[in-house]
Amino acid sequence: MADVDFDLDQEVADLLRRGDQRYTTGRRRLVAALQAGEGPLTITQILEEDASLAQSSVYRNLTILEEVGAVTRIVTRDDFARYELAEHLTEHHHHLICTTCGDVADFSLTSATETSLDRALRRAAEEAGFAAEAHRLDLLGVCADCRAA
Amino acid sequence: MADVDFDLDQEVADLLRRGDQRYTTGRRRLVAALQAGEGPLTITQILEEDASLAQSSVYRNLTILEEVGAVTRIVTRDDFARYELAEHLTEHHHHLICTTCGDVADFSLTSATETSLDRALRRAAEEAGFAAEAHRLDLLGVCADCRAA
């Protein structure tokens, strides 16, 4: 785990440096908070995770981290944007979005499925004259917690 | 085309009636505007499509149409929610989201791909104790217009 943390920090530091940005204490804390989360986090959840962070700085730093490619911003249905570490810093995955509580969890497909999906998407993009960059696959439903409640 | 329109109107009328809602002129215009769009539309686009509509009524009616299951609200990355006719009124499809201009277009996969994808998702949902309701697959990239520009 220590190794993983170190690599992540290094990677983020590199990304920031390449973007002429500093890796400040606040940004380190932000990355740590995102890493601690089980899935994408809302600003509120981040502030709860680390109360030493200021809301406006969190917004600003998330924007910068997104610009340098360290963080991804996702929007679901509710009014809260969520942020997670970029895929190349973690692993390709998808989201289980709970339509009841709004929470988001991660899941993965087998690489075989991913491969054939990629192939199909590449074909579709070509037909539309679209330069594909990435795909996003979400599963909507009710999470285990909400089903129990 | 006339047939299609007729069916759509009938269907929406039924959905509204079941929800104890009226199918008023404004709502008809709203449905027509959504039908005219090439893909999901923002409120601004809807108002441009039919200038006789009032913004607040559009918001209110879209909410109602969503509640009765005639319309789906989607959120991408920019700050504008987009609306489209519900899948059972159109056809199962996915979205090409332009990361440059934010516009959204529709596309479809072959039914073979859809089937295997569904199977994979069902499996994943089961593992997570998640009651799957639907899936959402978006392709992110640069649209033909933006590539040309």
Place this chain on the structure above:
DNA sequence: CTCAGTGCAAAGGATTTGCATGCCG
């Protein structure tokens, strides 16, 4: 007639920004 639907304008709420201060390089 009655009550839901409409339109205007004002309010709400997540996000952004201005500005003075603090800290990294």
Place this chain on the structure above:
DNA sequence: CGGCATGCAAATCCTTTGCACTGAG
């Protein structure tokens, strides 16, 4: 030291809501 990062509070902007009016049944 110089400039970027920070934090507070005020401003923004999409969206929602209050209220009086209109129209459907």
